[in-house]
Amino acid sequence: MNLLALRGIGHAFFGRTVLEGVDLAVGPGEVVSLLGPSGSGKSTIAHIAAGLIEQKEGHVTRSYARHAMVFQEPRLMYWATVEQNIGFPLRLVRAPRRNRAERIEAAAVRAGLLPEDLDKFPVELSGGMRQRTAIARALVNEPDFIFFDEPFTALDVALKRRMQDLVIDASSGGRFGALFITHDVMEAIRISHRILVLAPDGRGIAGERRVAGEPGMRSEEEGFVLRQEFLHRDPLFAHIHEIDERARP
C-alpha cells in the first residue's frame, strides 16, 4: 500500500489553471523526487499533498501516521532556542515530558548539531545550522513521511551536499517515505529511489525514471554519468534547466 497517493489533482489560482491531471504515489520507505522547472507547480503539489491547501480537483490519500515538512527557508521561531524549535512538534502532540529532552537531543545529533547548539537562538546560527535545526524538528517525532520542498536550493554547493547526505542517512533503512521537491537533477539522483518529472505547465507527470541502487550507496561517478544521460540524452528531461533564476544574484 502507498503512504501517499494523488489522483487526478487539478488546481487553479484566481482562475488560472496551474495543475491538471497529476497522479503520483509514494510507497513506504521510498524517497521520490519531483523534478520540474521553476513555476511548473511543484510546491503547489507538495502543499496539496500535505493538506496545506485544498485542491480544486482529484483526491489525496494519506496512509501514513505522521508527516513533517522541510521548506526552503528554515521557518524557525526566532524568539525560541534551538531546543525549543526542535521540540515544538512534541509540544503540539503533547508528547510525554519525561523523555522530551532526550528525543530532542537525539534528533539534533541525527541532523548534525552539537549538544551545545541547543541553547542558541536562530540569530546565532549559520544558514546551514538553521536548516539542520529545521531537519531535526522534522525528525523529532519520528514521522513516517516527510515533505521536502526545495530545502537546499538556497545553500552553497558544499553545504548542499552535506545536507543531502544528512537526508540520505536519516532515510536509510526505509525509516520514512518522502516526497522531495527539487529542480536539481543531481540532487534527485543522489537522494531518491525514483524521479518523477512534472510536465512544464503542470499538466500531469510527464514520466518517471527509477534510480538503480540505494541512495547513499551509489558512487559519485554513477551519479554524474546518470545526470549527463538524463540532461543530454533523455527527452523526458528536455525541459529541465537546473539553473534556478531565484538563486542568481
Ligand SMILES: Nc1ncnc2c1ncn2[C@@H]1O[C@H](COP(=O)(O)OP(=O)(O)OP(=O)(O)O)[C@@H](O)[C@H]1O
Ligand atoms: N498563492 C498563490 N497565488 C497565486 N498564484 C500562485 C500561488 N502560489 C503559486 N502560484 C502560481 O502557481 C504556479 C506554480 O507555482 P509553484 O510555486 O507551485 O511552482 P514551483 O514549480 O514550485 O516553482 P519554484 O520552483 O519556482 O518554486 C506559478 O505560476 C505561481 O506563480
